[in-house]
Amino acid sequence: MKPQIAHNSVDCRHVKQLLNRIGGKWTVLIVTRLSRGPMRFSELKRDISEISQKMLTSTLRDLEEDGFVRRAVTPSIPPRVDYELTDLGHDLLGPLDALGAWAVKNKDRVEEARQRYRALQPGR
Amino acid sequence: MKPQIAHNSVDCRHVKQLLNRIGGKWTVLIVTRLSRGPMRFSELKRDISEISQKMLTSTLRDLEEDGFVRRAVTPSIPPRVDYELTDLGHDLLGPLDALGAWAVKNKDRVEEARQRYRALQPGR
DNA sequence: CCGCATCCGAGTCGATACTG
DNA sequence: CAGTATCGACTCGGATGCGG
Numbered sequence: 001m002k003p004q005i006a007h008n009s010v011d012c013r014h015v016k017q018l019l020n021r022i023g024g025k026w027t028v029l030i031v032t033r034l035s036r037g038p039m040r041f042s043e044l045k046r047d048i049s050e051i052s053q054k055m056l057t058s059t060l061r062d063l064e065e066d067g068f069v070r071r072a073v074t075p076s077i078p079p080r081v082d083y084e085l086t087d088l089g090h091d092l093l094g095p096l097d098a099l100g101a102w103a104v105k106n107k108d109r110v111e112e113a114r115q116r117y118r119a120l121q122p123g124r
Numbered sequence: 125m126k127p128q129i130a131h132n133s134v135d136c137r138h139v140k141q142l143l144n145r146i147g148g149k150w151t152v153l154i155v156t157r158l159s160r161g162p163m164r165f166s167e168l169k170r171d172i173s174e175i176s177q178k179m180l181t182s183t184l185r186d187l188e189e190d191g192f193v194r195r196a197v198t199p200s201i202p203p204r205v206d207y208e209l210t211d212l213g214h215d216l217l218g219p220l221d222a223l224g225a226w227a228v229k230n231k232d233r234v235e236e237a238r239q240r241y242r243a244l245q246p247g248r
Numbered sequence: 249c250c251g252c253a254t255c256c257g258a259g260t261c262g263a264t265a266c267t268g
Numbered sequence: 269c270a271g272t273a274t275c276g277a278c279t280c281g282g283a284t285g286c287g288g
Binding site for chain 4: 249250251252253254255256257258259260261262263264265266267268
Binding site for chain 2: 280281282283288
């Protein structure tokens with residue numbers, strides 16, 4: 001089974017890759033936290049209390065891999081690791097904020113649609 | 125430069141909900157197809173050949189539930205079902221296209237970052 | 249033609265325990 | 269402090285078969 005997309009446009013693949021990243025359960029939460037400035041691992045963990053250590057680590061790794069986040073290790077004892085957005089990460093905030101603003105602005109319309117839908121679908 | 129998304133607030137949930145929707149494997153593909161105009165179920169199925177009937181059905185249901193897509197049944201024989209974007213769905217195209225444009229524009233930077241990352245991580 | 253029901257494998261998420 | 273390792277629960281997506 002190949003992840004090949006029959007959709008001809010090459011660009012489509014990149015769009016989907018990006019969506020897969022930011023569509024992750026924690027990605028946006030982390031990126032928006034970091035938009036305020038560098039944070040330590042434990043700060044992020046404390047700030048997003050519901051996240052598990054594992055998911056925080058792996059999400060940060062993914063973001064680092066794609067060049068949105070920079071990881072800075074200070075080999076002291078105890079060790080210290082800071083994370084911050086790269087230029088690319090900051091650039092991403094633009095469209096991301098736009099989407100976020102849209103979601104906030106239109107949440108009522110979505111909510112209405114959901115209630116209308118449920119009203120018409122007995123059971124389910 | 126400053127985060128426009130209010131963290132720790134109710135808004136955050138709506139943003140996440142939206143991302144969960146459009147982060148789905150097929151959502152964007154379907155929405156972009158429908159942006160050109162109404163389409164029948166079988167047209168969509170044919171156009172996105174790799175999608176399974178199940179996923180097409182369930183994704184359309186999700187989009188309908190959130191008010192992005194309207195479903196019109198013509199009870200003829202054989203039956204006929206058309207799907208089209210609602211006004212809300214069309215509005216969503218704005219931020220969605222912005223994100224898509226960003227992905228296309230910055231694909232090289234992401235690609236570079238990935239290669240740089242891989243070069244520094246032997247094995248893994 | 250449309251799409252629901254069911255089963256199943258693969259990947260994801262998360263709690264817990266352990267290391268430098 | 270900042271992770272890694274492991275294992276189970278859960279969810280997603282695909283295949284197939286049936287029904288209106």
